[in-house]
Amino acid sequence: MTLRVYNYLSRQEETFEPLHPGFVGMYVCGPTVYGDAHIGHAKAYITFDVVHRYLEYLGYRVRYVQNITDVGHLVGDGDEGEDKIGRQARVERVEPMEIVESYTRNYFRDMDVLNVRRPDISPRASGHVPEQIELAQELLTKGHAYASNGNVYFSVPSWPTYGKLSRRKVDDLEEGARLEVAGDKRDPRDFAVWRAATSGHLMQWNSPWGKGFPGWHAECTVMARKYLGLPFDIHGGGLENIFPHNESEIAQSEAAYGGAFARYWLLNNMVTIDGTKMGKSQGNSLTVQQALTGKHDRLSQPYSPMTVRYFILSSHYRQTTDFTDEALSAAARGYERLLGTVGLVRQMLAKQDSHNSTIDAQFSATLVDLKTRFEEAMNNDFNTPQALAALFDFNRAVNTLVNSQQPVSSGTLEAIDNTYRQLGGDVLGIIPAEISTQGAGAAGLEDELVQILITLRTAARKNKDYATSDAIRDQLAAAGVILEDRPDGTVWKINR
RNA sequence: GGCGACGUAGCCAAGUGGUAAGGCAGAGGUCUGCAAAACCUUUAUGCGCCGGUUCGAAUCCGGCCGUCGCCUCCA
Numbered sequence: 287m288t289l290r291v292y293n294y295l296s297r298q299e300e301t302f303e304p305l306h307p308g309f310v311g312m313y314v315c316g317p318t319v320y321g322d323a324h325i326g327h328a329k330a331y332i333t334f335d336v337v338h339r340y341l342e343y344l345g346y347r348v349r350y351v352q353n354i355t356d357v358g359h360l361v362g363d364g365d366e367g368e369d370k371i372g373r374q375a376r377v378e379r380v381e382p383m384e385i386v387e388s389y390t391r392n393y394f395r396d397m398d399v400l401n402v403r404r405p406d407i408s409p410r411a412s413g414h415v416p417e418q419i420e421l422a423q424e425l426l427t428k429g430h431a432y433a434s435n436g437n438v439y440f441s442v443p444s445w446p447t448y449g450k451l452s453r454r455k456v457d458d459l460e461e462g463a464r465l466e467v468a469g470d471k472r473d474p475r476d477f478a479v480w481r482a483a484t485s486g487h488l489m490q491w492n493s494p495w496g497k498g499f500p501g502w503h504a505e506c507t508v509m510a511r512k513y514l515g516l517p518f519d520i521h522g523g524g525l526e527n528i529f530p531h532n533e534s535e536i537a538q539s540e541a542a543y544g545g546a547f548a549r550y551w552l553l554n555n556m557v558t559i560d561g562t563k564m565g566k567s568q569g570n571s572l573t574v575q576q577a578l579t580g581k582h583d584r585l586s587q588p589y590s591p592m593t594v595r596y597f598i599l600s601s602h603y604r605q606t607t608d609f610t611d612e613a614l615s616a617a618a619r620g621y622e623r624l625l626g627t628v629g630l631v632r633q634m635l636a637k638q639d640s641h642n643s644t645i646d647a648q649f650s651a652t653l654v655d656l657k658t659r660f661e662e663a664m665n666n667d668f669n670t671p672q673a674l675a676a677l678f679d680f681n682r683a684v685n686t687l688v689n690s691q692q693p694v695s696s697g698t699l700e701a702i703d704n705t706y707r708q709l710g711g712d713v714l715g716i717i718p719a720e721i722s723t724q725g726a727g728a729a730g731l732e733d734e735l736v737q738i739l740i741t742l743r744t745a746a747r748k749n750k751d752y753a754t755s756d757a758i759r760d761q762l763a764a765a766g767v768i769l770e771d772r773p774d775g776t777v778w779k780i781n782r
Numbered sequence: 783g784g785c786g787a788c789g790u791a792g793c794c795a796a797g798u799g800g801u802a803a804g805g806c807a808g809a810g811g812u813c814u815g816c817a818a819a820a821c822c823u824u825u826a827u828g829c830g831c832c833g834g835u836u837c838g839a840a841u842c843c844g845g846c847c848g849u850c851g852c853c854u855c856c857a
Binding site: 678 | 793
């Protein structure tokens with residue numbers, strides 16, 4: 287059983303084999319930090335987080351590099367736009383680097399709550415200006431770039447394979463009505479590797495061509511090379527950046543350094559909101575914070591981070607994900623179902639007084655079956671919906687077992703819990719190590735207080751004083767504590 | 783104008799040549815003092831429409847209709 291991935295370079299599914307056996311180098315285009323993370327970021331980084339986690343599950347040692355774009359990304363069309371960071375700095379009346387710092391922190395804060403593991407290296411574009419200048423010089427030396435009025439442009443016509451990733455024909459690009467001809471470009475298709483700064487530009491550096499700043503595509507080219515070497519295994523990112531960004535990264539790297547850039551291109555599809563494109567320019571963006579707080583026109587309620595994560599993983603990463611309130615609330619209930627079983631298993635495990643390490647023979651076949659199906663799904667280009675389906679089938683089997691009123695050995699419960707932790711936790715990142723809203727994981731005092739009420743209620747029920755027992759249950763429910771009577775006693779959980 | 787993706791039950795979503803996974807919602811049932819949770823049964827003779835290839839197609843080919851996206855900043 288081997289991992290197969292869809293490679294946008296070949297537009298085919300291919301067997302994944304890293305260049306150096308046992309090691310994987312992965313670069314993913316990171317955010318431009320001039321605003322809060324939105325659900326498009328969430329989809330992209332959850333997607334590659336799962337890729338990262340699954341590669342490690344398979345035993346690879348992964349180096350995951352994801353840049354922070356803090357300079358060079360321009361607002362608007364053409365070449366006259368303002369730097370995004372610079373503009374936001376002007377709006378908020380602070381230094382550009384304050385913008386970068388604060389939105390970088392927000393970015394990691396949001397990704398942390400979504401349980402996205404941090405990359406191994408988060409290099410900043412502004413910290414790699416010398417390398418980007420060297421890239422421009424190398425391209426000039428090789429004849430694939432030219433300097434003009436303090437700008438350095440990559441010459442697209444000089445590089446015949448330009449367009450190979452996005453499958454655009456270079457000749458067609460000329461007809462694009464939107465491509466404005468900058469006065470100092472030789473060809474409208476050329477793009478800037480280095481840009482001359484106007485006097486008002488807040489972020490600028492000295493260069494052989496005067497004061498300026500790097501072009502947007504340059505950072506990824508140099509930082510991927512610096513930290514992963516060429517070629518490296520996986521380049522990830524969002525499909526909307528396939529052109530011109532990814533295309534230009536490849537061209538610059540191959541033209542400057544020779545040889546291949548990235549070996550496998552994995553690109554996630556985009557996000558829509560109620561069926562239409564989400565974009566900052568559309569005015570309908572949904573930030574991660576808005577999804578978590580529910581403070582958004584389109585949302586009826588807040589959604590937990592794990593619900594958002596589960597929802598994103600419930601469709602394949604190369605499909606578009608349509609965020610609707612209805613779909614999210616369905617996901618919330620589905621996720622609750624999964625988590626409820628995990629919580630129950632952990633509570634039963636905590637209640638076991640003697641340890642019996644024997645694993646039920648019949649159930650161990652179920653465990654093996656789950657693992658097989660799960661791995662088959664994930665090996666099939668990270669098919670998380672299929673993997674989740676396997677997990678839900680397993681879930682049903684577990685529910686049947688723990689409700690069978692037959693004794694279940696602690697060894698079996700432990701094996702079940704470990705499986706949830708490994709597949710649902712380590713790989714998919716949707717099953718927390720501690721379920722804070724579940725009795726078993728609750729803080730001591732909270733659990734003790736609820737246990738006192740449960741004891742009182744149990745006594746009332748024994749006396750058939752249902753008025754009292756129901757009053758306790760109803761009032762606890764109003765406070766957000768749900769009681770469930772099981773044959774072996776009452777358990778509780780917090781209803782979020 | 784160029785390029786591309788998608789259209790599967792009320793909703794979300796896998797499946798890409800062998801006779802429709804999974805989740806949500808709905809219906810009936812079991813369990814329960816009543817609930818909750820869970821479990822069982824049930825919910826697409828059919829996968830946008832029309833043709834074609836094939837023993838066999840949701841899956842391949844052609845045409846049509848529809849939706850969305852990229853080509854311009856965006857993950």
